[in-house]
Amino acid sequence: MYTLHECRYLDAGFLDYPQALSLQKRILNSVIDGEASHTLISCQHPHIITLSRRTRKESILAGQQELEKCNVGIYCADRGGDATYHGPGQIVLYPIFDLRKKEKDLHLYLRRLEETVICALRDNFGLNAYRKSGFTGVWVGPYKVVSIGIGVRHWVTYHGLALNVKTDKSFFSLIKPCGLDVKMASINDFFDDDVSIESVRDMLVKSFCEVFELRMTEV
Numbered sequence: 001m002y003t004l005h006e007c008r009y010l011d012a013g014f015l016d017y018p019q020a021l022s023l024q025k026r027i028l029n030s031v032i033d034g035e036a037s038h039t040l041i042s043c044q045h046p047h048i049i050t051l052s053r054r055t056r057k058e059s060i061l062a063g064q065q066e067l068e069k070c071n072v073g074i075y076c077a078d079r080g081g082d083a084t085y086h087g088p089g090q091i092v093l094y095p096i097f098d099l100r101k102k103e104k105d106l107h108l109y110l111r112r113l114e115e116t117v118i119c120a121l122r123d124n125f126g127l128n129a130y131r132k133s134g135f136t137g138v139w140v141g142p143y144k145v146v147s148i149g150i151g152v153r154h155w156v157t158y159h160g161l162a163l164n165v166k167t168d169k170s171f172f173s174l175i176k177p178c179g180l181d182v183k184m185a186s187i188n189d190f191f192d193d194d195v196s197i198e199s200v201r202d203m204l205v206k207s208f209c210e211v212f213e214l215r216m217t218e219v
Contacts, residue, residue, distance in 0.1 A: 005215065006217060007214040008036070008219045009039075009216045010040070015043045016046060017075050020041070020094065023041065028156055031096050032156050037098070040205065041095075042204075043092050044089075044091065046087065047070070047086070049074045049085055050079075050083070050084050051075070052084075052149055053079070053080070055082050059176045060175055067174065077149075079158075080159075081147065082149075082179030083178070084175075084177065085174065090162050090165065092162045093208065094159060094160040095212075098156050100155045109157065114148065116208045116211045117129060117163060117204065119210070120200075120203045120207040123207075125190070144182045145185055146161055165195060166194070167184075169185070172184045187200060
């Protein structure tokens, strides 16, 4: 019989970005040292713009005065990708995933993260979610709904993906999302009825387990 790998699941609720990064790194070190298994963290963040190791100056469209007026901070993160906005109404998943127990293939890992969202949106909402060749993320129609940026140490991943559910899209005007000239959208934009954060979060976690072939244990 095929045995599913165990994955711990932690719903961290509403968490400041630096706190979330500190939590990830504590778990990351435990997984690297073999003291913990795969771990998936879900959370939401207060308004913040995070930058990657490769973010270009032109990806930040707002000046310091406008950022302060909008009460949006900036944080330099040790991940891939480009400038990203996080805020209320957006689900963030941080998989601390041990690729030593699967394939040591970052490209495949990124495609599976995309597949997690694509399957959740197609199966539960009937949305024609898809990936674009040459880009990382997930689109619905002409709109990008998911941003992805990861970090890796000793073949263990951290950082992850952000799915807009009921996000205030005006904040995306402060940046070039992921360094692209792209329009962002939320899941709620495609429906008349309100879609709850909690329901989408649960759908994403279920899809993550299926795509990565995991058995989830809540902690």
